[in-house]
Amino acid sequence: MNMEANHLSLSIGAKKILDSVTLNVREGEFIGLIGPNGSGKSTLLKTVYRELKPDAGQVFLDERELLNLPYKKAAELMAVVSQESSVEFDFSVADMVLMGRYPHKKWYESDTEADRGICLRALETVGLGHFGERSFATLSGGEKQRVLIARALAQQAKFLILDEPTNHLDIRYQLQIMELVRSLGITTLAALHDLNMAAYYCDRLYIISEGRIAAEGTPAELLVPAVLRDIFGVHAEVNLHALTGKPVITYLPESFYNEGLKQTEESF
Numbered sequence: 001m002n003m004e005a006n007h008l009s010l011s012i013g014a015k016k017i018l019d020s021v022t023l024n025v026r027e028g029e030f031i032g033l034i035g036p037n038g039s040g041k042s043t044l045l046k047t048v049y050r051e052l053k054p055d056a057g058q059v060f061l062d063e064r065e066l067l068n069l070p071y072k073k074a075a076e077l078m079a080v081v082s083q084e085s086s087v088e089f090d091f092s093v094a095d096m097v098l099m100g101r102y103p104h105k106k107w108y109e110s111d112t113e114a115d116r117g118i119c120l121r122a123l124e125t126v127g128l129g130h131f132g133e134r135s136f137a138t139l140s141g142g143e144k145q146r147v148l149i150a151r152a153l154a155q156q157a158k159f160l161i162l163d164e165p166t167n168h169l170d171i172r173y174q175l176q177i178m179e180l181v182r183s184l185g186i187t188t189l190a191a192l193h194d195l196n197m198a199a200y201y202c203d204r205l206y207i208i209s210e211g212r213i214a215a216e217g218t219p220a221e222l223l224v225p226a227v228l229r230d231i232f233g234v235h236a237e238v239n240l241h242a243l244t245g246k247p248v249i250t251y252l253p254e255s256f257y258n259e260g261l262k263q264t265e266e267s268f
């Protein structure tokens with residue numbers, strides 16, 4: 001599945017939050033959306049998955065304009081794992097994951113053995129195979145996040161949108177979820193804060209800054225010290241890892257950087 005967003009703009013009150021954002025995700029690509037806090041990542045994703053209506057611009061899924069698709073059809077094509085995971089009622093973990101099957105059903109159809117099998121496998125994939133009976137509300141942040149990822153997997157959508165998918169996860173599950181998403185080969189657009197994860201797993205990146213796309217390219221093209229300084233306001237060293245061949249960023253805290261500069265100046 002290909003996704004194309006063309007010139008999306010959105011203002012909330014007097015504030016322009018997205019300013020003519022254009023981006024595309026091609027079949028099978030894993031695209032990272034990176035940018036500082038408040039730059040518009042979540043808002044952009046929300047306009048793509050139809051939680052927000054843009055003031056201007058369009059989103060196409062395989063040449064079909066998203067706004068013209070019935071919600072159920074859109075849900076069949078697109079699964080979302082967002083940061084807002086609060087649920088009003090206390091569902092069991094199994095029920096939460098079974099919700100991922102709804103787009104595939106008519107309103108009168110109940111869950112089948114096949115649905116339950118798909119959901120169990122999705123839970124096993126995220127390491128929660130024995131959690132089905134637990135109440136979702138009682139889970140830790142990381143467990144909840146893994147259940148939401150299992151729900152997206154159970155949905156068997158062709159396009160995956162992830163808003164900070166590894167938020168709340170410990171390092172083992174961060175790596176496991178990124179590995180998993182990568183191995184699925186599903187067309188994916190993910191907002192990511194961890195730039196080293198983005199460097200390792202993403203095919204291409206879009207940098208968003210103040211509601212505009214500031215740059216697009218491969219991790220090696222974009223994750224360079226000048227960009228990290230200009231966009232994120234941090235000092236960093238970037239090396240290509242000897243084994244993985246991917247960029248690895250080492251952040252240089254301001255205090256270290258200033259001390260280093262002083263010492264360099266003193267040595268002259």
Ligand SMILES: Nc1ncnc2c1ncn2[C@@H]1O[C@H](COP(=O)(O)OP(=O)(O)OP(=O)(O)O)[C@@H](O)[C@H]1O
Pocket residue numbers: 012015017035036037038039040041042043044
């Ligand atoms: N409903 C709203 N009303 C007013 N301002 C909003 C609203 N939603 C988002 N914003 C503002 O829009 C800007 C972009 O927010 P958004 O959540 O998209 O950023 P983000 O890049 O996802 O940030 P973060 O990295 O902190 O999650 C922010 O300045 C935010 O305060």
